[in-house]
Amino acid sequence: MEPRAGVSKQDIREQIWDHMESQNLADFPRPVHHRIPNFKSNKTLLVPTPRLRTGLFNKITPPPGATKDILRKCATSQGVRNYSVPIGLDSRVLVDLVVVGSVAVSEKGWRIGKGEGYADLEYAMMVSMGAVSTETPVVTIVHDCQVVDIPEELLEEHDITVDYILTPTRVIATGCERPQPMGITWSKISREMMEKIPVLRSLRAREQQAGKDVTLQGEHQHLPEPGRQQAVPLSAGRRPPDTPGPEASSMAAACGSPPGEGAPLAADAYVGNLPRDARVSDLKRALRELGSVPLRLTWQGPRRRAFLRYPDSAAAQQAVSCLQGLRLGTDTLRVALARQQRDK
Numbered sequence: 001m002e003p004r005a006g007v008s009k010q011d012i013r014e015q016i017w018d019h020m021e022s023q024n025l026a027d028f029p030r031p032v033h034h035r036i037p038n039f040k041s042n043k044t045l046l047v048p049t050p051r052l053r054t055g056l057f058n059k060i061t062p063p064p065g066a067t068k069d070i071l072r073k074c075a076t077s078q079g080v081r082n083y084s085v086p087i088g089l090d091s092r093v094l095v096d097l098v099v100v101g102s103v104a105v106s107e108k109g110w111r112i113g114k115g116e117g118y119a120d121l122e123y124a125m126m127v128s129m130g131a132v133s134t135e136t137p138v139v140t141i142v143h144d145c146q147v148v149d150i151p152e153e154l155l156e157e158h159d160i161t162v163d164y165i166l167t168p169t170r171v172i173a174t175g176c177e178r179p180q181p182m183g184i185t186w187s188k189i190s191r192e193m194m195e196k197i198p199v200l201r202s203l204r205a206r207e208q209q210a211g212k213d214v215t216l217q218g219e220h221q222h223l224p225e226p227g228r229q230q231a232v233p234l235s236a237g238r239r240p241p242d243t244p245g246p247e248a249s250s251m252a253a254a255c256g257s258p259p260g261e262g263a264p265l266a267a268d269a270y271v272g273n274l275p276r277d278a279r280v281s282d283l284k285r286a287l288r289e290l291g292s293v294p295l296r297l298t299w300q301g302p303r304r305r306a307f308l309r310y311p312d313s314a315a316a317q318q319a320v321s322c323l324q325g326l327r328l329g330t331d332t333l334r335v336a337l338a339r340q341q342r343d344k
Helices: 009-023 068-074 077-082 118-128 191-196 198-209 246-255 280-289 313-323
Strands: 046-048 057-060 084-087 098-100 138-141 164-166 171-173 230-233 267-272 296-300 305-310 334-337
Touching (some): 057 077, 077 084, 118 198, 191 198, 267 313, 313 334
Antiparallel strands (some): 046 057
């Protein structure tokens, strides 16, 4: 089965689903549309909980002397409820082999799921909790008709790839060298998904505590860790390295408003006396807790200072008042309005 040129992921999904239904190739449940096609397997050790509602993993533990009927039931959602033990984030489980379902897969290792992103998210969560590494092989089990050519441009950075493809007639070693996701891409996670998946909230809290960027989809972007001077617009990602600092960018903002329109000028607040071991995540956390999140933060860690960009002088003055007496560690920070400049 070869997909036509210019196809989308959904086109390939529909082609596979239609063919498998017409040829009666998939196991229960049917119809196969909008599902990962099922095949018999008795090798499952850990399974993700359905839609991750109650956790990430469940370990199937059949009762002693289980009959074939009970073993079959263990492979169903009811079996997960009746014959499994949840695996928590602190279990330090190490996964030696990942078996993932697919709707379509290419011999190069590119994979397409049913379009909801759960397999990619489950893998990313395993990376975040240390359950898998770059050496952990990823296998998919599909029918021969599901092995097709997939254009590489359809792949996204959060998509997992497979190392081996098992079909009823072949074992394909893909030799795929495309890097697997290095963890959860929080900017792809919505608030709605966070509400539905409690374990995701727990992982986010851990990564936030570790100083990682956990900005969700639709939120203002969080800022990078300290090092060199960095200025990051929260809504636009990183700025180019040669972008001017706070004073110069204030002038650029002024020049951007045509004369006579009375548009308010952005204003900066100065934060000094930062502890030598302070991290930008410490300051970001304090700003969030006090409700004084800026449009942009310029971190100058080696000089023990930072600049906070606010939409106008009133907002900057309010932030300065709110931040008076703020402490990071044992040090009380110096907070004041930064000098404003206008292009003459």
